[in-house]
Amino acid sequence: MSVPPAYEFDLATDVRSTAEATSFDITIDAGFAVLGKANGGYLVAVAGRAAGMALAEAAPTHRDPMASTAHYLAAPDPGPAQILTTVLRAGRSASQVRTALIQDGKVCVETTFTMGAVRADGGAQWWSDRRPLELAPREECFRVPSRQEGAPFDLTIMDRVDLRMDPADLGFTRGEPAGRGALRGWISFADGRPIDPLGLLFLLDAFPPATVDLAASGWVPTLSLSAYVRALPTPGPLRMVQRTQVVDGGIIDEVCEAWDSSGRLVAQATQLASVRFAEGTVAPPSAPAVRR
């Protein structure tokens, strides 16, 4: 007998076995959406859960995503969908699983996972050259709402995550982006769900695009999203930064990093995305360019 999941994220990422060992049923939750479309990190998390289940026979201890790379081929709608899994390799310390999220016979997202065991004690010793993010105390930060008066769209996932952004990075909301191409904030689940490896896969893609800190732009569709889970976070909200490193030819990259309350870098993501800034230019028209 399994206890019904208590948290929104667990309900929304429920993965159900079928008669076919490599096929799983899911329901894409309308609550994990931005502008009516399912959030990319949420879709990776659902697939990651299926990947762990796909290894139940071949590598039962490899339940946690250590690395994932997702390719977004089509945007699925809220509602029923399937995940097909292919175990590429069942290894000793890590295994690889490819997943396809399919709706109405169409592959919407293909994600490949490196699976392993992300242990709480994995980093009894660790090293990093990345300093823990400096940002304003959480109580001085601004919680991003799911809807704002006058806004043309809803950010439904902001009811699921509690994202509090550093006031210093909110110039873009007044039409005055700071021009650093970076956004910082505190992030956690709105209903207090503890943050585990699957939760990290979702949270790593829950920030607004960092390009808003450069210039106004249209939709920033992800081409490819890679995430690394480095450690199980200590309890509490994560410090997170999303930053753009290069804007070139209508393409941007974004790096996302998350530190837990102990100052440990627990997760990293990098993505390549398309962008069209206002005025039809391929680079931010108002940003203080380092070069050009």
Place this chain on the structure above:
Amino acid sequence: MSVPPAYEFDLATDVRSTAEATSFDITIDAGFAVLGKANGGYLVAVAGRAAGMALAEAAPTHRDPMASTAHYLAAPDPGPAQILTTVLRAGRSASQVRTALIQDGKVCVETTFTMGAVRADGGAQWWSDRRPLELAPREECFRVPSRQEGAPFDLTIMDRVDLRMDPADLGFTRGEPAGRGALRGWISFADGRPIDPLGLLFLLDAFPPATVDLAASGWVPTLSLSAYVRALPTPGPLRMVQRTQVVDGGIIDEVCEAWDSSGRLVAQATQLASVRFAEGTVAPPSAPAVRR
């Protein structure tokens, strides 16, 4: 009539069509090896060439890799192999292709590509917060040899690439790593081949592991390698840095960045890899840890 390729890299990445439109023949070149095993970036470059050929009908202008993520499942031997391609999506500005490198019926590497057109003029306007790498002038740098007296192994690819490392980062060769977890140098093809997007995929994985700058370790096998090609480089050697950001639980990440002579960041890679440092510890025993 095609002119025979003149450069080593073009010969080594030759991809031959077969009667099957989704199957290509290749020959894994013994010259692009480290410790007798084919270099990971070289294998991605071969697959990337096949991915471009696989789009000849559906998206003929999408010949260049914009992004790639490779999963290494088994190490292929030099000699004949096949690449099977699956076009996941043929889009307007970008397409996605999955490739499987197969030898003796076994999938050795699975790589998924975002393909497009990396134009020389793509970045008439561009922005970056990443400053071009500062390193010693090329003539003061040290060319990494393919074999060294007393060394237990050959770095065969160092005859194919001309990698000149900054003397400040060579302490590890004397048993005195600087402890920054970073290596800098100038890189180009040894035979003067111009650097194009396929060449970038290879060069992004040609550096030694940055962990040598922390502590002595064994082999550092890549679990997952993602690369982004951002622009066509101007002629000449690239400035490149390979750096470790986090060592945790026997797993490291490494970021690699390449700038061309104009100061433009033309390529980026990130990888997750396993590492075992000397003395059996999970973190570098002698490195100046930021934490712990």
